[in-house]
Amino acid sequence: MAKTVRTFLSQFLGRIPTMRLGVGVVAALVLMSLTISITYAQGEVPTQEQNMAGAVLGIFLALVGLGMLTVVLIGFVLWATQTKIPFLPQGEPQGIARYFSFSTDHKVIGIQYFWTSFAFFILGGIMALLVRWELALPGLFFTTTQYNQFFTMHGTIMIFFFIIPMLTGAFGNYIMPLQIGTFDMAFPKLNTLSFWLLVPGGLLMLASYFVPGGTAQAGWTAYPPLSILASKQGPGQLLWGISLFIAGWSSIVGGMNFLVTIMNMRTKGMSYFRMPLFTWNIAVTAVLQVLGTASFAAGLVLQVMAMTFDFPFFDPVRGGSPLLWQHVFWFYSHPAVYIMILPAFGIISETIPVFSRKPLFGYRALVFATCGIGVLSFVVWAHHMFTSALLPQLRLPFMLTTMLIAIPSGVKIFNWLGTMAFGKLTLNTSMLFSLALVSMFVIGGISGVMMGSIPVDIHLHDTYFVVAHIHYVLFGGSAFAIFAGIYYWFPKMFGKMLDERMGIWHFWLSFIGFNLAFLPMHAVGALGMPRRYADYAPEFTELNFVITVGAFLLGFAQLILVANMAYAFAKGKQAVDNPWGARTLEWMTSSPPPHHNFEEPLTVEHDPYDYEWNPPYKPLPETAPAVGD
Amino acid sequence: MDITVARKFRANQEPGTGISNDKLGMWIFLASEVIFFAALISVVVALSLNPNEEVNLFREHREPYARKAIILATTNTFVLILSSVFVVSAIDAIQKGNQRMMKVWLWLTLIGGAAFLYNQGQEWAELSHILHEEFGFAEGFAGGTESLFAAAFYTATGFHGLHVAIGVALLLYVLVRAHRGDFTARRYNAIEMFGLYWHFVDLVWIILFTILYLI
DSSP, rough: OOOHHHHHHIIIIIOHHHHHHHHHHHHHHHHHHHHHHHHHHSOOOOOHHHHHHHHHHHHHHHHHHHHHHHHHHHHHHHHTTTTTOTTSSOOOOOGGGGGGTTOOHHHHHHHHHHHHEEEEEEHHHHHHHHHHHHHHSSSSSSOHHHHHHHHHHHHIIIIIIHHHIIIIIIIIHHHHHHHHTTTTSSOHHHHHHHHHHHHHHHHHHHHGGSSTTOBBOOTTTTTTHHHHHHTOOOOOHHHHHHHHHHHHHHHHHHHHHHHHHHHHHOOOTOOGGGGGGHHHHHHHHHHHHHHHHHHHHHHHHHHHHHHSSSSSGGGGOOOOOOOHHHHHHHHHHHHHHHHHHHHHHHHHHHHHHHHSSSSOOTHHHHHHHHHHHHHGGGGGGGGGTTTOOOOOOHHHHHHHHHTTTEEEEEHHHHHHHHHHOOOOOOOOOHHHHHHHHHHHHHHHHHHHHHHHHHHHHHHHHHBBHHHHHHHHHIIIIIHHHHHHHHHHEEEHHHSBOOOOOHHHHHHHHHHHHHHHHHHHHHHHHEEEEEEESSSOEEEEEEEEHHHHHHHHHHHHHHHHHHHHHHHHHHHHHHSSSSTOOOOGGGGGSOSOOTSOOOOOOOOOOOOOTTTTOTTSOOOOTTTTTTTOO | OOOOHHHHHHHHBTTTTOHHHHHHHHHHHOOOHHHHHHHHHHHHHHHHHSSTTOOOOHHHHHHHHHHHHHHHHHHHHHHHHHHHHHHHHHHHHHHHHHHHHHHHHHHHHHHHHHHHHHHHHHHHHHHHHHHHHOOOOOOOOGGGGGOOHHHHHHHHHHHHHHHHHHHHHHHHHOOOOOOHOOOOOSSSSSHHHHHHHHHHHHHHHHHHHHIIIOO
């Protein structure tokens, strides 16, 4: 324990200036947000006890912020005067301690991201089950405020602290540098910073539960005036904004790092059109992260200003406009849905050829489709606002661009089908989840096109149909791909095989629970049940009960995944270097890879999915479980 | 990171973009910043264009301020552009191996940045003062709650000012290294990176100045 603390201190004080910069930024923001929560605590808030709790928490965290700033300043002075502190340990920590340090190794950071976002996945899942508990039967179980907080935090946590960090942070960080055959990221220290910004961001989000008035309750979209009204009940809504601002920084820094790495650090022979599809998708995602998130940050700045200083940006009486936020927000958040789905497409573009034992069908078409989606994603945002008093003449162009996105998405679907056609399919867990993505994403995609057409959207807007759509693309798409990725890359990341039998159970229960939960939502939505209400008309009771049963089944299925991972660590089979007989570079090194990824730099002489091409690779290992032949 | 391993891997790379990692990263980061300010600036423009004349007092509130503060603001713009030129001169000096002049130019840049921040503070005081005199709004930052123009002005120039302040902090770091003798005619990456950032901050101010004072 004392050693860990000393390692932390030494890294703060002496070794990584970038960390000090980040810690300084976070400290300043934490200080700011908590000074404000103290101010709230002294003002008009519900009860005396809550005032005290808020004040104590505020003062405590403000002191933490102050302490961090002091450490930063001391660190700067030590650096400027080149003083060394003798008693602090030097060098990288080893073993488990690595995962609690500011390691700059992209593999360590990938695993840090993995467990952090997995923890948030569990938390967000519990929130979802609480929402479903309330909606199982008509009538109120929780208070309406509690209900609002549950669905707000469910959406926020799942999007910003599970899917995005899991896909780009965990898999992007761990797998992408391996796939292009490099030894680390372009900016290892910024990579560290990117992860360690996510942690305070997430903690601040959770801390917002403990301030007077509770956490944010304006939905993950936080439309004003809802968000401004919520901020009058306590600082939770404000902490929400500041937390996402910090998480946004993490995303921007990460994206920039990915782009530079991919553009500048590919190993010899790895031309752009030999990069595996996952790396291509990470590259396009990184562009979206870098460009889109900044717009979101600007929007959050406006919200925070409007909440803290009562600036009239969103108040029509004083000349502002609530639509401002919607434009700025969706300019980020539409690309954000592609930040969440493109790496998922990347993952299954890896698994499908491997488990079909065939080259990827239409490699270039898939690459161009990915780029096309990236470009189009910036010009469709107003389709979220068809009913928001958008200029009517503007609706049509946005409807057309929205429908255009179906074309590159369709290209992808058909290319995956083409890859599987006449292939030798291996239906293991990873492949099953990939197939689930292909089929479920088609449903989600088609309901997306439906809502993209203006007359249908006017009827369906803000009903459960939208909830069904988002879950078909984000759970049926992104989360299923994450599971496919976990089963596919877990041997590489942790050196242990996951158990296939448990995996199959996990898949089928997830798949059935998922469809039980989200398919009926289309019906209740089309029948007119609005979303985000804690109660509903009695005629929706049966379907809602089915949805709740499905949701709990889905939640239970995830416990199998947890058990499977625990079992793998305790008794799992040791993974060989290339258990799936794949051709991409991450499998050309040991499992898990050594510190510099590869013993010797590689030179690539083939395409990533070239299954006819044999020589320098070892034959398929004998122990490969259930792979073809 | 073991330097020899890194060197071995770097020797076996595709040509890439031909731009160094640092510079490429800086450009990408600045692209992100461009979107941030583009969003803020388009919000300011959108607010000023509200067609509802009853509530759109953006121009009315701006008029007396812009008339009075234009001279200070123009001077300030000039100061910032000048300090951008100083950075270029510093890079030019170190390229010729002239350590002394490089330090002089960097210090002048610092003075430029600090002067800009000071003047910006003056402008904020001026705005709050004028709004109080002309329209009877509350003094200080609170004026922003009553005037959309003041709110937009404080937010946009505030975040630009924050970027200038961060630039000054970065410059302090560069200066410490300059006095330590870290830079040579071949190695002056940090100055160049700082220069890119500083030019960007300068450019944003020119657009903000046009929008807040001129049109």
